[in-house]
Amino acid sequence: xxxxxxxxxxxxxxxxxxxxxxxxxxxxxxxxxxxxxxxxxxxxxxxxxxxxxxxxxxxxxxxxxxxxxxxxxxxxxxxxxxxxxxxxxxxxxxxxxxxxxxxxxxxxxxxxxxxxxxxxxxxxxxxxxxxxxxxxxxxxxxxxxxx
Amino acid sequence: xxxxxxxxxxxxxxxxxxxxxxxxxxxxxxxxxxxxxxxxxxxxxxxxxxxxxxxxxxxxxxxxxxxxxxxxxxxxxxxxxxxxxxxxxxxxxxxxxxxxxxxxxxxxxxxxxxxxxxxxxxxxxxxxxxxxxxxxxxxxxxxxxxx
Numbered sequence: 476x477x478x479x480x481x482x483x484x485x486x487x488x489x490x491x492x493x494x495x496x497x498x499x500x501x502x503x504x505x506x507x508x509x510x511x512x513x514x515x516x517x518x519x520x521x522x523x524x525x526x527x528x529x530x531x532x533x534x535x536x537x538x539x540x541x542x543x544x545x546x547x548x549x550x551x552x553x554x555x556x557x558x559x560x561x562x563x564x565x566x567x568x569x570x571x572x573x574x575x576x577x578x579x580x581x582x583x584x585x586x587x588x589x590x591x592x593x594x595x596x597x598x599x600x601x602x603x604x605x606x607x608x609x610x611x612x613x614x615x616x617x618x619x620x621x622x
Numbered sequence: 623x624x625x626x627x628x629x630x631x632x633x634x635x636x637x638x639x640x641x642x643x644x645x646x647x648x649x650x651x652x653x654x655x656x657x658x659x660x661x662x663x664x665x666x667x668x669x670x671x672x673x674x675x676x677x678x679x680x681x682x683x684x685x686x687x688x689x690x691x692x693x694x695x696x697x698x699x700x701x702x703x704x705x706x707x708x709x710x711x712x713x714x715x716x717x718x719x720x721x722x723x724x725x726x727x728x729x730x731x732x733x734x735x736x737x738x739x740x741x742x743x744x745x746x747x748x749x750x751x752x753x754x755x756x757x758x759x760x761x762x763x764x765x766x767x768x769x
Contacts, residue, residue: 478624481741482734484766569767573734587629587720594628594741598765618745619631620716 478577479590483597485572488604490540490565493572496604497543497561506600506609520548525612530554540565553585572597591618625724626737630744632719635751637687637712640719643751644690644708653747653756667695672759677701687712700732719744738765 485493496502503521504511510524517537523530530550535558537543543561547554557578564571574597579586595616603609610616632640643649650668651658657671664684670677677697682705684690690708694701704725711718721744726733742763750756757763 478729479627479737480729480734481738482731482766482768483738484768566767571766573731575734582625582627584629584720587627587722590626590737591628591630591741591744594738595745597738598742598763601765616745618748619629619718620713621629621631 476577477579477582477586478575479579479586479593481572481574481594481597483572483574483601484566485570485601485604487568488570490563490570492604493563493570493600494540494543496600498537502603504611506603506611507596508612509614510612521545532559551585553579553583554589572600585621588619588621592622623724624726624729624733625722626726626733626740628719628721628741628744630719630721630748631713632717632748632751634715635717637710637717639751640710640717640747641687641690643747645684649750651758653750654743654758656758656760668692679706698732700726700730719747732768735766735768739769 496506498515500511500515508523508525511521513519513521515521515534517534519534521532521534531548532545533548535544535546541563545559547557557576559576562573574593576593595618599609599611643653645662647658647662655670655672658668660666660668662668662681664681666681668679668681678695679692680695682691682693688710692706694704704723706723709720721740723736723740742765746756746758746762
């Protein structure tokens, strides 16, 4: 099993504000996929729609202002069964986001792509909360020929 | 051992141009550290200077237009002995860069930071070659309270 890891800091933002951007459709559609649907409570499934494809995330764990954990229940084959987790920690006026997309079977080329792309989307989350403007799909920053 | 992985595509750029940006002081200082010194041949050491600290990379392998492999010989404790590799592959008019920073002992919080930061610097490499303007240290994109 191999994992994608990231760390971003959201300046002058409390952990509860970051948590809200990870647990509401309005928040999620502001930094990851503009077209986001479903329910965000524990046990529910959130659908993230990207052009021709999409990803369904089952919400496995929610700890207010501390942790959001999803399991991928539909999407790219390599993603199914993997977990995405956001751990939040307030540090002075900032909030640190520790991110992991874990449980990849193999470090395939697509995993390299997804690692860079998650970094770009986490920078979009940071930007949304610091400036009011994120860059969710389809206005996301393009990194390569896979998008 | 755990690894940082990334993938970026440099549009309308041949692999030899990307290779040059990874194997000359001028190229490296255009996207990673403005203050870069040393020699870039196999067996030589390149010094990358970041404010108070720095990283010394020994050039282990060079395959023109295909691969650049460095070993970290000085720098942050967690980096020493790890390897950084860039594999290049031309794809039509573009060049795909597969990146790995491998051999981390543990997935520590600093590794999460470095993963995101490498993504930002690879986007700087892409930007340098596509637009003529990179964002090397100290003009790099800040991601968190560690920079």
